[in-house]
Amino acid sequence: MINKVMVLFTSVALLLIGCTGQDSDHAKEKHQSVETAASAQDEGQREKEEQEEAPKAENTEEKVKPEYRVNKDTWSFEPIGDADPKVVLLTFDDAPDKYSLEIAKTLHRLKVPAIFFVNGHFLENDANKAMLKEIHELGFPIGNHTYSHVNLTELTEKEQEREIVKLNNLVEGIIGERPKYFRAPFGSNTNHSKEVAKKEKMLVMNWTYGYDWEKEYQDKNTLTEIMLNSPYLGNGANLLMHDRKWTSEAIEDIVKGFQKKGYEILDPNLIETPA
Incomplete structure (x- = not known):
């Protein structure tokens, strides 16, 4: 009887450990995903700011002055x-x-x-x-x-x-x-x-x-x-x-x-x- 109880306890423990590991992996992946999205958003914002700050290209073509x-x-x-x-x-x-x-x-x-x-x-x-x-x-x-x-x-x-x-x-x-x-x-x-x-x-x-x-x-x-x-x-x-x-x-x-x-x-x- 004692052996059966111990086997059951061991199985439950392993199951809990596995679930905890999966939750940890999911949390890690979710965290990485959030970081990536935030990074992309920051990069996009920086590019937008750089474009706004950069001077607009001017038309440098000038009409030739008659001689x-x-x-x-x-x-x-x-x-x-x-x-x-x-x-x-x-x-x-x-x-x-x-x-x-x-x-x-x-x-x-x-x-x-x-x-x-x-x-x-x-x-x-x-x-x-x-x-x-x-x-x-x-x-x-x-x-x-x-x-x-x-x-x-x-x-x-x-x-x-x-x-x-x-x-x-x-x-x-x-x-x-x-x-x-x-x-x-x-x-x-x-x-x-x-x-x-x-x-x-x-x-x-x-x-x-x-x-x-x-x-x-x-x-x-x-x-x-x-x-x-x-x-x-x-x-x-x-x-x-x-x-x-x-x-x-x-x-x-x-x-x-x-x-x-x-x-x-x-x-x-x-x-x-x-x-």
Whole structure:
């Protein structure tokens, strides 16, 4: 009988010890869980406080201050203040046809800027749209040369506006921004086309000189020679060229020739444009 009692007492004791151990483990786990949650809460609070204390990031991108403005009597560019007067601007019309991207890649390799004036009828296929996008991504500003390359003096005011605004809308849809420069085909501006350009916040510009559409200058050597030695060459000259094979072949020698003469290639971003 005594043995049975002792066995029963021993069993009860072991059961109580086991229960006590389990309760201890549960309590320990619960305590650890509370500590972890509290720690996470404290960490989250610290991060929140640090974020509130940290200064907000500011937009450091600043608009480049204009250093040149167009002279509308000569269509050349004059320095504002003490900017270097010995500059020339490179521009290419009738883009992007066959050679614009090749010209852009050459200029990019030479690390010189230019404006590419585009026509809408060249942008009616995906290949040329991709070409325009690549030219822009290389860092070259895009100008408006009207949608159909027609003489604006022969159009009604409504037709003129359509030629200009339709192209701006198309260009914006391809590269994400509207042109800031306008050049009328044949240099044939009208009072209305100038007003439309003003509303579109584009700078109207013609050119100082250009030759690559003339038959006698449709090869690399003669074009290079006349561009570098034109009687119209001077400080701030606005140089007109086109999307042409011979122009593409000559452009590197033309750029290096101007640089050898001491001219800087004018960055279009430094030109004053309508606000």
